[in-house]
Amino acid sequence: MATTSTSPQRDDAGTVARGGWTDRIGYLAAGCTALFGLLASAWVIIGHGYPFGAADPDGEGSLLWRVPAGVAAPVFALLLLGAAVTALAIAGPHAVRLRGAPRIALLGYGWLVVTGLLLVVPDVQVLTYAGYAPMLIGGLPFGWPPVDYSELFTWALGYKVFSIVTGLLLARAVLSWQFRTAGACPSCGRRAGAATWTSAESATRWGRWAAYTAVVIPVLYAGTRFAWGLGIPLGITEEFLDEMHDSGLVWAGVGLGAFGVVGAIATLGLVQRWGERFPRWMVGLAGRRVPIKLAVIPASLVAIAITAGGLALYGQPELSEELGGGSLTVIPMLLWPLWGFALGAATLAYHLRRRGACGYC
Structure with a gap:
């Protein structure tokens, strides 16, 4: 037949x-x-x-x-x-x-x-x-x-x-x-004799290191902003801190710090079980598989924004002056390109680990 x-x-x-x-x-x-x-x-x-x-x-x-x-x-x-x-x-x-x-x-x-x-x-x-x-x-x-x-x-x-x-x-x-x-599938890139770093087992190993790096950097950034919100002049003068409190600018920094912490927690999902299956407390979704794109698309966009924003800081004219003063308004942000690359790598590892069989090839 x-x-x-x-x-x-x-x-x-x-x-x-x-x-x-x-x-x-x-x-x-x-x-x-x-x-x-x-x-x-x-x-x-x-x-x-x-x-x-x-x-x-x-x-x-x-x-x-x-x-x-x-x-x-x-x-x-x-x-x-x-x-x-x-x-x-x-x-x-x-x-x-x-x-x-x-x-x-x-x-x-x-x-x-x-x-x-x-x-x-x-x-x-x-x-x-x-x-x-x-x-x-x-x-x-x-x-x-x-x-x-x-x-x-x-x-x-x-x-x-x-x-x-x-x-x-x-x-x-x-x-x-x-x-x-290159003679590979145009969708997933698989081919005979391909590099082993794209295998699920290898991606699990290097993806874990990338994810933990992408968690530490925003937490360091958030720590300075939370300290300012609490009135602690960490790395800045008390006069500048008072100005930020008077203008309300300090709370914008606290908000960005909180956004970074939430992002750090979400990044852990790329290497934790709850990043693959919805946790029990999510009524109606508990135990179901997390759609791969639901994690990959937002994480990829954030990784691009962080990397681009971090690289742009190096082109600002006042950067060298603030660095010379050892200002913590800038120093934690110098790690943003590394944060973005690490988040991008962790997202890629998550995709490689969970993608399964390719529907194209």
């Missing part, structure tokens, strides 16, 4: 050729990068509208603050339109096939643009607003905090969020093509 195979067909280069979301995501990445590139082109043509760096009121918290708009906008346009063409060329099972140096060059270009979209364009503002979100949303019905929301949620912030979305789509498209041209 004849049988029908459900495994994907492979061409003579050993690459997978089968339709699906993995194949279509390249087209979506091409559309988003093209839209972003056209916006950048419009900034160049009309001479204004560039929203990042020095053109942004919050631009001093960005790696782009030293780059003039007249230089940055054309570079944005060229890189993004080039990335759109690249994403279109590598999309789907009929994507361009390259080997050797051309393949490495195309991958290098793709990952360069991804890095810029995910870690250079976003800045401290994205991370700060993510930390303030519970206070802003919870206090909105009560008119607290007394802020103008139209001044907080600006076009610049929207572009930064769109940059993250576009970067993630492009990253997935580039990664799928990288897998495909």
Whole structure:
């Protein structure tokens, strides 16, 4: 009796050729990068509208603050339109096939643009607003905090969020093509003789170290902010602490510290049993398996925001002055890039450990 195979067909280069979301995501990445590139082109043509760096009121918290708009906008346009063409060329099972140096060059270009979209364009503002979100949303019905929301949620912030979305789509498209041209499954990257570090057993080991690193750093940061809330001038002068209490700024720091502690607890779920099955006290969900994406998607977004925000701190002009004074307003935040990378690694390990069989290959 004849049988029908459900495994994907492979061409003579050993690459997978089968339709699906993995194949279509390249087209979506091409559309988003093209839209972003056209916006950048419009900034160049009309001479204004560039929203990042020095053109942004919050631009001093960005790696782009030293780059003039007249230089940055054309570079944005060229890189993004080039990335759109690249994403279109590598999309789907009929994507361009390259080997050797051309393949490495195309991958290098793709990952360069991804890095810029995910870690250079976003800045401290994205991370700060993510930390303030519970206070802003919870206090909105009560008119607290007394802020103008139209001044907080600006076009610049929207572009930064769109940059993250576009970067993630492009990253997935580039990664799928990288897998495909290496003779692996374009969805999960599995292939015969693959590196053992991606196995569930190996991911369990190195993922534990990454998770614990991602727990310690925010707790250290929160400790300084909680001390200030209690009136302890840890690493700062009493005059500065009094100013923060008088202005209420200290409670914003306490809120961010609390957000960091909650995030640290959630990070433990990446290596604990309750991160795989809902605990007993969660009525209606107790004992059920935690959907992998429910943990991976939020953790990945937070890891990107933390890494981008941490890297942006190194571009701030007042950083060296505050470091010279040994200020604890800055020193704990210098570890944020390490925190972001560790959280990203722990999230990847969680995914590798729980992913099971690939529905594509």
